[in-house]
Amino acid sequence: MNSINQKVVTRFAPSPTGFLHVGGIRTAIYSWAYARKNNGKFILRIEDTDKVREVEGSIDHIIESLKWIGIDWDEGPDIGGPNAPYKQSERLDSYIKYAKILIEKGLAYADPYTEEEVEDFRKKAEEEKRPFLYRDHRPENPPAWDGSQPLRFKIKDIKSYEWKDEVRGMLKAGPEALDDFVLIKSDGYPTYNFAHIIDDLEMGVTHVMRADEFISSTPKFLALYEALGIERPLLVTLPPIMGPDGKKKLGKRDGAKDFLEYKKEGYLPEAMLNFLAFIGWNPGGEKEIFSKQELINTFNIEGIHISGGKFNVEKLDWINKEHIKKLSPDKLKENIFEWLPEELQIEKIIPIIAERISKFSDIKVMVESGELDFFYKEPEYSRDKLLYKTTEAETIKNNLNEVLEALKDKQEDHFTKENTKNILMMIADKKDNRGEVLHPVRFALSGLDKSPDPFILIEILGKQEVIKRLNKAISVL
């Protein structure tokens, strides 16, 4: 077992079969956060042993996804490291080396069957509602392995296993979980089952964090560790992230999208980090908004959950909003301007937009719905709307005139939110109904049923535009 003083080494090992979705990202977050918390090492390794399913460009896409959310690694395919290479397809010599050791020990043998024959065994087992076990068909005198057949691991001791999982506690499995699995495929590449064990060994990985679908194959891994006489890393099983129905594990098939889509939708990477970390882990307190550094400082294995959690978009939006609020003025401006059309890039509107969005793509919706038009376009006035809940055009007209009178002699720099609020409220409070002052002013300036309050509108539009619009509105009445 690993001594307590050993430096923590974790890894994230995706296969380049397309994009990463939130499930993969979260696994990466935990491994990374744990390594950072313990001043350990985090490795990125690419498990590209399935050449058929490999998708061109995946590695770059994976790296881009991880970098966006703020995960960094100490060793990896892009930056190298003492255990290079970090792509399994380039580590074939290692697998062959260990395969030969197993052959010599009489613990690995060539599989003489064709794929079709094995497939028939499987189908038969399935029809009989039995689990498929290759070892039921284990050949008595297998040929010498020449690399053209699959090399299988020979399980010498078919027994029950019991092991400790750092999250689940003691886990067990019957002998049915053990089978002669393929070590090296007929194309010369190793299987995941074999390769990851060799790599973890050579790279000194101390904690293997992965989702719970690997629990059932753990006895096979355990048998392999025994056969090789090697110390195993600590096993940390992560709970699944469930799909929208809350039942099935989230997968690409049921809506799991490319993680980078969240970037396109205008989510903040630190919000994604915060949100994802909290599906399946909780530090125990009531604090929910965590910065990257706080997350690293707080992360622990004890807080990892056993059962799965659902991906809740409403909660994500809330967390994102909380992170937007924490943005520095410069950062906020930078982010918001990125989403605004040229003519709307007015610094003064940033606070208004910021309080109305939960993610930056909401700005796009606001722009498209014309909600922001009044900042640079004179509104079209409707008499009915100006009248609001009264039918007394004279009253409204008088009120608007009163406001106009109060404002027109003020200096330009007097047109602040605070000042105009005092002026307007003083006028409004004299009336029976404050809305008969506030609403027409707001509408005269924005032309919208729903808009920010009249005071901030005055500040943003400035003296000249305010006077102009008030006059125009009065002329309609």
Added chain:
RNA sequence: GGCCCUAUCGUCUAACGGUUAGGACAUCGGCUUUUCAAGCCGGUAAUCCGGGUUCGAUUCCCGGUAGGGUCACCA
């Protein structure tokens, strides 16, 4: 079907034998500078069922039920 795992408000969760079962999101209601948003205040809402163990079970054990994972020359 075999093996394995899981089970607290609608959702994410706190509780590590003793709490009026707490918080957050969502929802509902109220307040403010009578719109909208935001903000603030408040409400509704949960221990899957049945047995044990115990003075006492959300918590420990067993069974049921429901859900999930896995049974590839995929990872």
